[in-house]
Amino acid sequence: MKAVCWMGKSKVETLSVPDPTLLNPHDAIIKVTKTAICGSDLHLYDGFIPTMESGDILGHEFMGIVEEVGKDVTNLKRGDRVVVPFTIACGNCAFCKKQVWAACDNTNANAHLMEAAYGYSGSGLFGYSHMMGGYAGGQAQYVRVPFANVGPLRIESDLPDEKVLFLSDIFPTGYMAAENAQIQPGDTVAVWGCGPVGQFAIASAFMLGAARVIAIDRLPERLEMARSIGAITVDYSEQDVDVLTALKDLTAGTGPDSCIDAVGLEAHSAELQGVYDAVKTTLMMETDRPIVLRQAIQAVRKGGTLSVPGVYGGLLDKVPFGAAFGKGITMKMGQTNMHKYMKPLLERIEQGQIDPSYIISHRITLEQAPEMYKIWRDKKDNVTKIVIDPWASAFNQEQLPTEPEDRSA
CATH class of the missing domain: 3.90.180.10 (Medium-chain alcohol dehydrogenases, catalytic domain)
Structure with missing residues (x-):
């Protein structure tokens, strides 16, 4: 095969x-x-x-x-x-x-x-x-x-x-991420990453009663897809856009009720912390780039919830755990x-x-x-x-029959 x-x-x-x-x-x-x-x-x-x-x-x-x-x-x-x-x-x-x-x-x-x-x-x-x-x-x-x-x-x-x-x-992963976010009717939820899991986390957050979902990404096609299912979008690549400031502005200064990190270990950033993580992972002094995790901990409101469906693989640096403790947040994550x-x-x-x-x-x-x-x-x-489609040819994109073959011969 x-x-x-x-x-x-x-x-x-x-x-x-x-x-x-x-x-x-x-x-x-x-x-x-x-x-x-x-x-x-x-x-x-x-x-x-x-x-x-x-x-x-x-x-x-x-x-x-x-x-x-x-x-x-x-x-x-x-x-x-x-x-x-x-x-x-x-x-x-x-x-x-x-x-x-x-x-x-x-x-x-x-x-x-x-x-x-x-x-x-x-x-x-x-x-x-x-x-x-x-x-x-x-x-x-x-x-x-x-x-x-x-x-x-x-x-x-x-x-x-x-x-x-x-x-x-990815659909169950996005849904469990929203469930782990402990969303209550009328809540505001922030989702970092508008890839496939992020898209389903957005859709699931609305299913579970969120009034507003704020989607954070830098790719136009992903941001447009998030808007198409009702999200407010923040393009962090735009000049003068600071994610934490944008989230405070959108939540009257309190922060989102729940934050979802749908990015994980390969997060991108043009800020100094992005350069810092890139250097440290290259030197194997850090295994992951936890930029989104840092932002989500800082952004979520006091007593809020942080859900992490994004994959992390190892050791993280400069995670603001004091902020997580000081605000009394709940963190839920896992496969x-x-x-x-x-x-x-x-x-x-x-x-x-x-x-x-x-x-x-x-x-x-x-x-x-x-x-x-x-x-x-x-x-x-x-x-x-x-x-x-595993049965399509590069020269013929039509799907072949999917009835089971007799492989006993």
Whole structure:
């Protein structure tokens, strides 16, 4: 089969690799019909996430048709159409039973690597380094899905793939970010980052009762998309625009009730702190660029809430924790507990409350993925979200049939 593989920092290739096989009676093999490049994949591309190995298959946002199931998989059958969550959960450990699915104790085979870095290990993830399980990702024609009795969500309606694909990660991630923000009816919410997760955080904040959402970014296409769903926008790249001052002006000096950092470790800034972080990360004296986190802590009102869906990988410098303490804020963060949100959000899509496909700007083939990683990283060509059809040819963009093939021969 064809798959998009990580070959080193800033190097991705589309290669022919062996088809996956069932390794465990709880496995399923999925024929991928749609997959996507996520903003957090860029952290791998840019070399910020350790324990990647040359040839690792990328991708954690995917859906498809069940091709084959292990003998202990009872909830799926060949031909079922499913969306697969990017976190892998066993369903039986203490954390899964508490619905803290992303903290599953049993799905990261390399838990010792995470424990060495973080003290404890979370769940395994598809296509996201060996310290998170070393699972092959979904930017491929086929993928092995472990614990298939627990993860995949069957799609039994005729909704097109593009309307449900983002249930695999970014729609639940944006929704959980808004839920973690503890929004009350009438609140003002500030969202840093108008990429895909930021867009869904904005939309979800309105769903949960926010009266105003202030969206902060520098890219015109993202700011326009945020305005199109009702947000007030702040372009921090404009001359004489100071984000903290703008937020005070928009909130009569009190600050937003909730702030959402949907950017994470690769934040940008033309200010001195941006130069400071760039130098320190280059010298490996700091692993992340926490510019947004600093601003959000300073901006949120006294007693407010800071929600962090943006990925952070390691050690941060100059975080104003005294301000967080002094204002008595609440901070909530972490990998998305996907299994809690997928079905309720599917119901919102089915009811017409939201069509997540509005964020898509590019539809490509697997062969085009390496170049699109560069375009996505460099924010060129007005890119907002990239969806891949693994069965389309670079010479013929028409989608091939998605009925399961007979691979038993």
